[in-house]
Amino acid sequence: MWDVHRARIHWPRLTPMPQAQVWLVRLPDDTQAVSPETQACLSQEEVQRARRFTQPRHAWRYMAAHAALRTLLAEALHCAPHALAWQTDADGKPHLPQHPLQFNLSHSDVWALVATHPTLALGVDLEIHQPWQDMDGLALGILHPDEASAWQQLPVATQAQALHAAWTRKEACLKALGTGLRLPPEQVVVGMAAAPSQGRWRQDGGHTVDWCDLPLPLPTPHSACLAWVQA
Structure with a gap:
């Protein structure tokens, strides 16, 4: 069904x-x-x-x-x-x-x-927002140092949403590349903008991946992202 x-x-x-x-x-x-x-x-x-x-x-x-x-x-x-x-x-x-x-x-x-x-190789990720058990630990584990610094400066009320968005973007990029977590997520730099946006990430010595957030008509808070590897 x-x-x-x-x-x-x-x-x-x-x-x-x-x-x-x-x-x-x-x-x-x-x-x-x-x-x-x-x-x-x-x-x-x-x-x-x-x-x-x-x-x-x-x-x-x-x-x-x-x-x-x-x-x-x-x-x-x-x-x-x-x-x-x-x-x-x-x-x-x-x-x-x-x-x-x-x-x-x-x-x-x-x-x-x-x-x-x-x-074109692509990846998509959807995350329904759930409470983080250890938000600070997760942020330090998946964010690039520049992203972590920007995330720590955000208002506390927006940090969870921004972390969900960043993780979804990173996951979509990793799925597009097909590497899974063999490539550490902290190496995928997607920024910390909480609003729907798009971006481009260039892997060191590797592929260029474009990504865009997908604002879906869902009844619950969520993050979604589509990423694709440039030809």
Whole structure:
């Protein structure tokens, strides 16, 4: 069971990446199990992984998010969702070995984002805001020293929002690169602006990654970001 807002989401700041498409997906809540039709979209590996979750709602949301991803990719590639066979690279990023279509998935609580582009590697991250257990420790662990200094000078009332935004931007950039946390997040410099914005980060001796915040129509505070590697 999942509900996808199928209309392509447009923002003026996405104009440098005009062929990107982003879908917002509503996942099951704590009382909603996924349907047999949803499970039929998944690979056996995905079903087995879902069964390893200890909380049923986490399993349902994992299955619904992956079924939504498969359905959207299948529509683009004109095939059945369960017939899609993607591979993962050494860092775990999935790709379609027989097609240049790039895609990425992120989910948090009862929401998910799916992003695609015909050729450019991309990453998307969505975070529903939750209280930080050790906000100062997390900030020092993920922020570049210049970012940490700027963050400490912010009003206390805005620090949590700014940290959520920074983490989401960094996560999207890392997913676009496909490195995961093999590249420490403190090396990804995205600034501390709390308002929706866009930016560019140049990896030392490596790729250039553009990113933009995505202001989504959600009923709860959140941060979301799309990042892509320049050709």
